[in-house]
Amino acid sequence: MGVVIPAELLHARSRAERAKTDESPAPKVDPAMERAFSRARARLDEFLELARIPPPHLRGFALKVGIKEEPEVVEYFWINDFIQSGDSFEGKINNRPLLVKHVRAGQAYEFQRADVVDWTYIDSEMRRIHGNFTACVLLHRKPPDLAVELRQKFGLDCEI
Numbered sequence: 001m002g003v004v005i006p007a008e009l010l011h012a013r014s015r016a017e018r019a020k021t022d023e024s025p026a027p028k029v030d031p032a033m034e035r036a037f038s039r040a041r042a043r044l045d046e047f048l049e050l051a052r053i054p055p056p057h058l059r060g061f062a063l064k065v066g067i068k069e070e071p072e073v074v075e076y077f078w079i080n081d082f083i084q085s086g087d088s089f090e091g092k093i094n095n096r097p098l099l100v101k102h103v104r105a106g107q108a109y110e111f112q113r114a115d116v117v118d119w120t121y122i123d124s125e126m127r128r129i130h131g132n133f134t135a136c137v138l139l140h141r142k143p144p145d146l147a148v149e150l151r152q153k154f155g156l157d158c159e160i
Contacts, residue, residue, distance in 0.1 A: 032140065033134060033137050035137075036117075036118065036136065036137045037118065037133075037134075039133045040064075040116070040117060040118040040134075041116065041117075043119075044113070044116060044119060047061075047119045047121070047131060048084060050121065051082075052084075054121070057124045057125040058122070058123055058124070059121065059122050059124060060120065060121050060122040061082070061121045062078045062079060062080040062082075062091075062094060062119065062120050062121070063079045063082055063089065063091065063116050064076055064077065064078050064079070064116065064118035064119065064120075064134065065079055065109075065111045066115065066117055067100050067103055067109075068100075069100040069101060069102065073099055073100065075099045075100040076118075076134070077093050077094065077095055077097070077103070077109075078093075078094040078095055079091035079093060079094060079111070080092055080094045087112055087113040088110065088112060088113075089110070089111050089113070090108060090109065090110045091108070092106055092107065092108060092109070093105055093106065093107050117134070118131060118132065118133055118134045119131045120132040126155070127155050128156075128157065129154055129155050132156060135156060135158075136156060136158030139151060139156070139158060140158065
């Protein structure tokens with residue numbers, strides 16, 4: 001199963017608040033989120049190599065993609081249990097849609113490498129989440145003491 005940062009981490013309550021979280025769209029132009037996307041893409045080959053034949057202590061490999069409903073509606077989803085064939089992927093949507101209506105949690109979804117905006121996996125030995133650069137951006141927007149607490153709790157390494 002892929003990693004989805006729990007609502008408690010982001011304190012999402014209403015649909016409007018969730019629209020600002022990891023489960024749904026980022027603003028149209030968000031420089032910090034664009035930097036997170038770039039960081040993830042720069043290390044995507046490294047991630048995919050690990051995911052091919054992962055050591056036993058690594059689990060929860062997932063890719064994040066944006067799915068469009070309309071030109072103005074893009075929602076981001078974690079895709080787990082993915083398989084790769086060249087630049088094409090197929091996997092299962094791991095979070096519940098809030099805005100995009102043509103997909104559902106658990107549904108098989110095909111996408112291209114160019115669609116990937118983030119990736120993540122868990123190192124059970126180190127008790128650490130790797131990647132998940134987009135969650136780090138969202139944590140950076142929280143009060144500093146809360147952000148530190150949540151980074152430590154979930155083992156996120158957030159260098160944004």
